[in-house]
Amino acid sequence: MEDYQDHSLSSRVFQKIRDDIIKGKYQEHDELRENTIGKELGVSRTPVREALRQLELEGLVSIIPNKGAYVTGISAKDVKDIYAIRSTLEGLCARWATENITEEQLDKLDEIVLLSEFHMKKEGKSNAEQVAVMDGRFHTVLYEASGSRILSRTLIDFHKYVQRARKSSVVSEERARKSIREHKQILRAIRDKDAELAEQLANEHILHVIQNLRRQGFE
Amino acid sequence: MEDYQDHSLSSRVFQKIRDDIIKGKYQEHDELRENTIGKELGVSRTPVREALRQLELEGLVSIIPNKGAYVTGISAKDVKDIYAIRSTLEGLCARWATENITEEQLDKLDEIVLLSEFHMKKEGKSNAEQVAVMDGRFHTVLYEASGSRILSRTLIDFHKYVQRARKSSVVSEERARKSIREHKQILRAIRDKDAELAEQLANEHILHVIQNLRRQGFE
DNA sequence: ATATGTATAAATGTATACAATTATACACGG
């Protein structure tokens, strides 16, 4: 089963199905049969069942008792809603991060910004992918730095959820460049211990992402 | 197994364990053994396992592979964080609800407010309980009315999460009275299609709850 | 031709059996 080598069989199956949904192998309303998937991955039904049950609580799969497990659709509205929610919570997160961030975390953020700019310059085809990865990491570190496992978990969940739809959304080079600049501004505000500004910038950052989505007719 | 008569064995076990955690039968760091619980409820390990896995994603249980399932603690800080998050999201919810609410939902809210006041007057011992239930219902209807399954799910999750801690927090009669008044104000703003006001009132409503928690030395 | 009913197949739900991992008890050597 490729390189899903961590943890138990169940969690490997979980990740595998998850990826297959995100990558589009399984699409909305597809039925996920325990036996079929089990045979495909060379495991019994048990770990597959557990994986499906967990995917349900993640919102990726919807289980109808005694019938089956189906891939849940994620609508454009869902994505829009998530960004609207994030546009308030990212600010809260930045504010808290300002109060709780450690030196190591600040360094890590510096490093991520640096790498982002590096990948940006390369202009390659996969650079967009790399920049997106860096964007994800930047926010993840910020989530951790908030010192709130509740807020962190919430925002990470949203991120995972949106990831599925994001494959269809192309980020323009201009937007990517601005995004990195915004990250730098947020980071600066946090360094300066200006919680108010950090909050405002982080919220605006997400609003800009929304505008970018709109620009591509995403709603 | 009492009255958990819906759905499958798994979901009944899920709800049962969930209640037992909320009611305090299982406490923080308690180990939940599959065999023990299974025998207690007269079912095999399989449904118990599934229940535990789902409880993990709900955040009530933490599973360490090959070791066991443990009741997750919910700290005072967690509760504080949730209210801080809610104090931004409830506003967003009220705003959206203003735009999407149906007549039936408005009626339902009227009814809930009415019942709240009824229970309030009774002054009984269980009235506090009833008022709390009504509070929960009021917010739940508002969540639905937002027309966003994402926001709704998020807020409901928070509510469930906090529920555990709330059993320890006593709501003063004065606060309960004010809370109902605030509900009425929010409802009025929504009826008047004043989204801005509804948002502000809903956010303040949660801030008042936080103040009330502080007053009882909750942090 | 459509609808209904029944038999069969296939899927999920649950229980049990076995494997792998971890905890516990106790002996032994320092």
Place this chain on the structure above:
DNA sequence: CCGTGTATAATTGTATACATTTATACATAT
């Protein structure tokens, strides 16, 4: 007395078997 090592028990992880529910196919009746 303390630490280490090993045997045993207990617990979780996975596979399989059985039960129940749902889907499919086909025959029959209207």
